[in-house]
Amino acid sequence: MSSGYVTLGQVAEAAGVSLATASRVLNGSTSTRQVGEELRERVTSSARALGYLPNASAQSLARNSSSLVGLVVHDIADPYFSSVAAGVTQMVEEHGLVLVLGTTDRAPGKESTILAALRSHRAKAVVLVGSRSTDAESTEQLTREIEMFRQQGGRVACVSQPVLPADTVCPDNHAGAAELARRLIEQGHRKFALLAGPNNLSTARERMDGFHSALATAGLEPDHQDVMHGDFTRDGGYASTERLMKLGTEATCLFAVNDVMATGAIAALRDLGVQVPGQLSVAGFDDIPTLRDLTPSLTTVRLPLEQMGRQAAELVLGEEEHDEPRLIDVHGEVLIRESTRPPT
Amino acid sequence: MSSGYVTLGQVAEAAGVSLATASRVLNGSTSTRQVGEELRERVTSSARALGYLPNASAQSLARNSSSLVGLVVHDIADPYFSSVAAGVTQMVEEHGLVLVLGTTDRAPGKESTILAALRSHRAKAVVLVGSRSTDAESTEQLTREIEMFRQQGGRVACVSQPVLPADTVCPDNHAGAAELARRLIEQGHRKFALLAGPNNLSTARERMDGFHSALATAGLEPDHQDVMHGDFTRDGGYASTERLMKLGTEATCLFAVNDVMATGAIAALRDLGVQVPGQLSVAGFDDIPTLRDLTPSLTTVRLPLEQMGRQAAELVLGEEEHDEPRLIDVHGEVLIRESTRPPT
DNA sequence: GTTAATGTGGGAAACGATTTCCCATCACGA
DNA sequence: TCGTGATGGGAAATCGTTTCCCACATTAAC
Numbered sequence: 001m002s003s004g005y006v007t008l009g010q011v012a013e014a015a016g017v018s019l020a021t022a023s024r025v026l027n028g029s030t031s032t033r034q035v036g037e038e039l040r041e042r043v044t045s046s047a048r049a050l051g052y053l054p055n056a057s058a059q060s061l062a063r064n065s066s067s068l069v070g071l072v073v074h075d076i077a078d079p080y081f082s083s084v085a086a087g088v089t090q091m092v093e094e095h096g097l098v099l100v101l102g103t104t105d106r107a108p109g110k111e112s113t114i115l116a117a118l119r120s121h122r123a124k125a126v127v128l129v130g131s132r133s134t135d136a137e138s139t140e141q142l143t144r145e146i147e148m149f150r151q152q153g154g155r156v157a158c159v160s161q162p163v164l165p166a167d168t169v170c171p172d173n174h175a176g177a178a179e180l181a182r183r184l185i186e187q188g189h190r191k192f193a194l195l196a197g198p199n200n201l202s203t204a205r206e207r208m209d210g211f212h213s214a215l216a217t218a219g220l221e222p223d224h225q226d227v228m229h230g231d232f233t234r235d236g237g238y239a240s241t242e243r244l245m246k247l248g249t250e251a252t253c254l255f256a257v258n259d260v261m262a263t264g265a266i267a268a269l270r271d272l273g274v275q276v277p278g279q280l281s282v283a284g285f286d287d288i289p290t291l292r293d294l295t296p297s298l299t300t301v302r303l304p305l306e307q308m309g310r311q312a313a314e315l316v317l318g319e320e321e322h323d324e325p326r327l328i329d330v331h332g333e334v335l336i337r338e339s340t341r342p343p344t
Numbered sequence: 345m346s347s348g349y350v351t352l353g354q355v356a357e358a359a360g361v362s363l364a365t366a367s368r369v370l371n372g373s374t375s376t377r378q379v380g381e382e383l384r385e386r387v388t389s390s391a392r393a394l395g396y397l398p399n400a401s402a403q404s405l406a407r408n409s410s411s412l413v414g415l416v417v418h419d420i421a422d423p424y425f426s427s428v429a430a431g432v433t434q435m436v437e438e439h440g441l442v443l444v445l446g447t448t449d450r451a452p453g454k455e456s457t458i459l460a461a462l463r464s465h466r467a468k469a470v471v472l473v474g475s476r477s478t479d480a481e482s483t484e485q486l487t488r489e490i491e492m493f494r495q496q497g498g499r500v501a502c503v504s505q506p507v508l509p510a511d512t513v514c515p516d517n518h519a520g521a522a523e524l525a526r527r528l529i530e531q532g533h534r535k536f537a538l539l540a541g542p543n544n545l546s547t548a549r550e551r552m553d554g555f556h557s558a559l560a561t562a563g564l565e566p567d568h569q570d571v572m573h574g575d576f577t578r579d580g581g582y583a584s585t586e587r588l589m590k591l592g593t594e595a596t597c598l599f600a601v602n603d604v605m606a607t608g609a610i611a612a613l614r615d616l617g618v619q620v621p622g623q624l625s626v627a628g629f630d631d632i633p634t635l636r637d638l639t640p641s642l643t644t645v646r647l648p649l650e651q652m653g654r655q656a657a658e659l660v661l662g663e664e665e666h667d668e669p670r671l672i673d674v675h676g677e678v679l680i681r682e683s684t685r686p687p688t
Numbered sequence: 689g690t691t692a693a694t695g696t697g698g699g700a701a702a703c704g705a706t707t708t709c710c711c712a713t714c715a716c717g718a
Numbered sequence: 719t720c721g722t723g724a725t726g727g728g729a730a731a732t733c734g735t736t737t738c739c740c741a742c743a744t745t746a747a748c
Contacts, residue, residue, distance in 0.1 A: 004495040007734060018698045023736060034695065056464040057404035058734035061703050066401060071445075077430035077650065079423060079634055086421035089447050098461055101415075101445040103433050117442055120400040152349070234637070263637045270639075290423055293578070293607045295614075295639040306421065351704060362728045367706060380726065402704035405733050 006050045014046040015039070022047075026054070060122050065153060069317070070118040070126035072102045072111055078233070078260065079288045080305065084129050084159055087309020095317050097124065108138040115145040118154070125155040125316035127309075131203035132161060139163065155316040159308055160203055162327070167315040169308050169328045173203055173285075176301040176332030177210030177257070178217075180283060183334050184253055184299075185218050188342040189281065193226040193251035195240050195261050201232065207257040207285055226251055230261075237264025245272055252281060252343035259284035259291050259300055266294070266339070281340035285332075296338035303332050350394045358390040359383070366391075370398070404466050409497060413661070414462040414470035416446045416455055422577070423632045424604065424649065428473050428503055431653020439661050441468065452482040459489040462498070469499040469660040471653075475547035476505065483507065501660040503652055504547055506671070511659040513652050513672045517547055517629075520645040520676030521554030521601070522561075524627060527678050528597055528643075529562050532686040533625065537570040537595035539584050539605050545576065551601040551629055570595055574605075581608025589616055596625060596687035603628035603635050603644055610638070610683070625684035629676075640682035647676050 012022035017039055025035050025043040035043075060066035069092045073081040085101070092099045100123065102114035111128065118126055126149065132139070146156050146166060156166040184192070194211065197204035212222040226249045230240035237256055241264065244254075256262035262284030269276050276282050276296060287302035311328055356366035361383055368379050369387040404410035413436045417425040429445070436443045444467065446458035455472065462470055470493065476483070490500050490510060500510040528536070538555065541548030556566040570593045574584035581600055585608065588598075600606035606628030613620050620626050620640060631646035655672055 004492070004497075005734090009734075019735080020698060020700090020737075021696085024697090027736080036696070039697085053460060053464050055405070055466070055734050056461075057401045057410060057466055058703090059736080060401035061399070061405055061705085061733090062735040062737080064703070068444075075430065076420070076433055077423075077426050077633070079421075079426070082421050082423070082426040082429075085426075085445075086419065086447075089420055089445065093447065098465070099445045100412075101429075101433065101443045103430075103437065116397060117400075120397050121442070122399070122401055267637050289421070290634045291637075293611050293635075293638065349704090352706095353704075363705085364707080364729080365727060368727090371706080378726070383726085399704050402733090403706080405735090406704080406706040408733070 005055075006052045008052070008054070011043065011047045011050055011052045014050060015042040017043060026052075064122060065124060066122045067097045068100050068118070068121050068123040069097045069313075070100045070102060070114065070123050071129070072104065072114050072126065073129045074104050074106045076101065076103055079290045080258070080260065080286055081129060083289060083305035084309040084312075087306035087311075088127050088129075088313045089309075090306075091310050091313035091317060097317070108133060108135055109141070112138070112141050112145045115142070115149055119145075119149050119152060122152065123149075123154055125157070127157050127159065127312045127316065128161055128164070128166075129159040129309075129312075130161070131201045132163075133198065133200045134163070134202060135200065157312045157315040159312045163202060165325060167312075167322075167326045167328075169312045169315065169330060171303050171308070171330040171332050173206035173332075174210035174213070176303075176334070177207040177255075177285065178214035179332075179334050180255070180285070180299075180301050181211045181214035182218070183336055184255070184281070184283060184340060185214070185220070187253075187281075187336075187340060189253040189340075190220060190343075191225070191249075191251045191253075193244055193249050193254045194228065195237055195244075195254065195256035195265060196227050196229050197232045197236070197257050197261065199229050204232065204257050211255060232258060232261065234260050234264040234267075237261030238268045239264075241265040241268035242272070245269070245274065253340060254280055254282045256282065256284050259286040259288045259298060262298055262300070262339075263291055263294065266296075266298075277339050277341045278344075281343070283340050287335060294339075299335060299337045299340040301332040301334050303330060349399075350396045352396070352398070355387065355391045355394055355396045358394060359386045361387060370396075408466060409468060410466045411441045412444050412462070412465050412467040413441045413657075414444045414446060414458065414467050415473070416448065416458050416470065417473045418448050418450045420445065420447055422604065423634045424602070424630055425473060427633060427649035428653040428656075431650035431655075432471050432473075432657045433653075434650075435654050435657035435661060441661070452477060452479055453485065456482070456485050456489045459486070459493055463489075463493050463496060466496065467498055469501070471501050471503065471656045471660060472505055472508070472510075473503040473653075473656075474505070475545045476507075477542065477544045478507070478546060479544065499660040501656045503656045507546060509669060511656075511666070511670045511672075513656045513659065513674060515647050515652070515674040515676050517550035517676075518554035518557070520647075520678070521551040521599075521629065522558035523676075523678050524599070524629070524643075524645050525555045525558035526562070527680055528599070528625070528627060528684060529558070529564070531597075531625075531680075531684060533597040533684075534564060534687075535569070535593075535595045535597075537588055537593050537598045538572065539581055539588075539598065539600035539609060540571050540573050541576045541580070541601050541605065543573050548576065548601050555599055576602060576605065578604050578608040578611075581605030582612045583608075585609040585612035586616070589613070589618065597684060598624055598626045600626065600628050603630040603632045603642060606642055606644070606683075607635055607638065610640075621683050621685045622688075625687070627684050631679060638683075643679060643681045643684040645676040645678050647674060 448454035
């Protein structure tokens with residue numbers, strides 16, 4: 001008591017039963033095994049009396065599986081990730097499991113490191129969020145790591161990473177961006193500037209491609225559009241926009257491939273004295289909840305971020321063990337708001 | 345190999361040494377024990393060759409301590425918490441440890457549950473973030489749980505929870521709010537409306553008290569100010585503001601005790617057709633990074649959220665074991681921006 | 689009235705590491 | 719040559735649970 005730990009042995013002793021019996025009782029009846037009503041009562045009551053708390057490490061060791069579930073994101077302060085994380089967290093706790101959060105800081109090898117740690121802890125499952133750079137070497141390493149994780153009985157799901165061999169919840173970036181482009185063209189825009197993010201990120205690339213393909217369909221020459229690459233962050237958007245404006249552009253509408261960059265773009269334009277949407281329209285992608293109160297409100301493509309997190313978690317926490325990877329397609333809804341308007 | 349696991353025993357066998365020696369090598373020499381250079385080499389190389397990954401559960405069991413560090417927040421999607429979380433995460437990973445994230449959803453008993461789970465996992469430390477309701481019963485239970493956590497060798501730090509018996513990183517809410525009030529009075533405001541949040545939350549209460557005390561000092565009657573209580577969320581701020589305006593107020597400035605509520609307030613005012621700051625000034629508290637691009641930009645009190653997270657983590661991950669709780673006071677910097685201006 | 693089937697409980701071997709003893713071996717000085 | 723340390727390495731206990739397997743009843747079946 002003084003030193004802190006109450007073991008199952010002590011509970012068993014106090015209840016006058018064997019270790020095995022005590023374990024059986026506390027595990028909520030191991031399958032078909034029955035334990036007498038009276039003994040069951042004796043065990044539970046002395047467990048409660050002693051304040052017994054099972055040693056999770058010992059359980060994991062014996063069962064060769066823990067109650068840990070991993071979640072890997074690039075940056076938890078980024079509202080995109082924290083929204084998805086909220087969904088994942090919710091489901092994980094609902095299942096009575098414990099969430100382990102790993103952040104990569106967008107460093108290439110970090111995911112593998114985190115996955116190894118989860119493997120070492122015998123984690124039940126892991127949810128990988130966010131498109132990664134398509135760097136061949138680290139992708140290969142990650143794939144290997146995922147394979148090992150699976151072999152150890154762990155389950156893997158991804159959000160927005162269609163490349164990886166695992167269950168995936170993925171927004172239809174291409175269609176969403178294309179639809180957005182159509183709507184903007186409908187508004188009268190003909191010349192666009194694109195804040196494209198890092199060009200080796202699948203998400204960024206898909207959104208750009210979708211946008212471009214809609215332009216092509218409308219008979220507009222994608223090649224004539226200005227494209228700026230930069231960080232997927234608010235500051236990245238700010239910097240890219242500054243660069244863009246310094247270079248000069250004829251665009252009447254700026255499409256940032258995510259809301260966070262669009263926010264940076266609007267800030268940059270304000271600092272440069274460019275009216276939004278008066279002189280330049282701005283559109284984003286994601287519909288980040290925290291950014292919904294921006295003025296002007298962002299025209300964007302709404303993604304159910306939290307729900308995507310929940311779905312991904314369900315994919316790995318659910319009963320059924322599928323053998324081939326499942327893909328949940330998420331539809332994005334175009335929202336035309338104040339930040340875009342027909343060009344003058 | 346096929347079934348997935350490589351144990352230390354296999355590594356030892358491959359290297360032709362005993363389990364003990366292999367362990368000593370891989371633990372980086374247990375204190376004074378030396379292992380021959382040649383053997384050391386043989387062990388590490390066959391560990392690498394076999395792809396040995398220590399079983400964290402087994403290690404925890406043997407050492408009676410794991411590499412897990414807990415972080416408890418109310419809601420990870422709330423940018424206040426995700427900012428602090430980013431700081432904590434950073435330090436935890438820097439120390440080569442693994443972060444466990446628990447969220448309470450603002451439910452009273454949840455923290456204790458999470459703490460018990462961490463105890464069960466023999467977590468090294470835990471950081472508790474966010475003021476809790478001053479509900480006597482659950483506070484007592486939490487205090488007990490913290491005490492047990494400590495007895496098991498775990499360390500505890502809090503952010504913004506000055507009540508609890510543990511190392512704490514706490515903003516000086518009173519002083520910050522008071523300073524803000526002074527600056528607003530300086531601008532010419534005399535009549536304020538307060539969005540106070542839940543009135544049993546220490547943070548909300550302190551900020552309100554600080555604000556009020558500055559008013560009193562300035563010879564203004566705090567009692568004459570309008571006060572609205574409500575959720576600490578964006579929607580809570582929105583709802584409270586609607587109520588406030590419906591009731592009517594003579595205030596020229598609205599102080600929301602956090603930025604998230606202030607954002608809701610501005611949204612509500614916009615929907616009601618009230619100009620900010622033209623007809624009504626609005627001020628917040630925290631300086632949430634994601635909300636810095638709001639228009640009008642928020643007058644607020646800047647808190648170094650991420651740094652606070654880092655400091656809390658350091659408190660509990662650092663070398664020295666202090667016996668009496670330390671308190672790190674965080675100063676908030678008043679930022680007068682666009683959302684407030686002298687009343688007309 | 690034996691035998692089989694069933695239901696209950698305990699004993700003891702895992703699980704995979706760490707760590708404490710204890711035993712070789714070797715070198716060195718007396 | 720014989721202690722006497724020092725040094726490197728192995729055997730085994732230990733951590734707290736789970737679980738396989740066996741023993742003993744009690745009852746059912748033939």
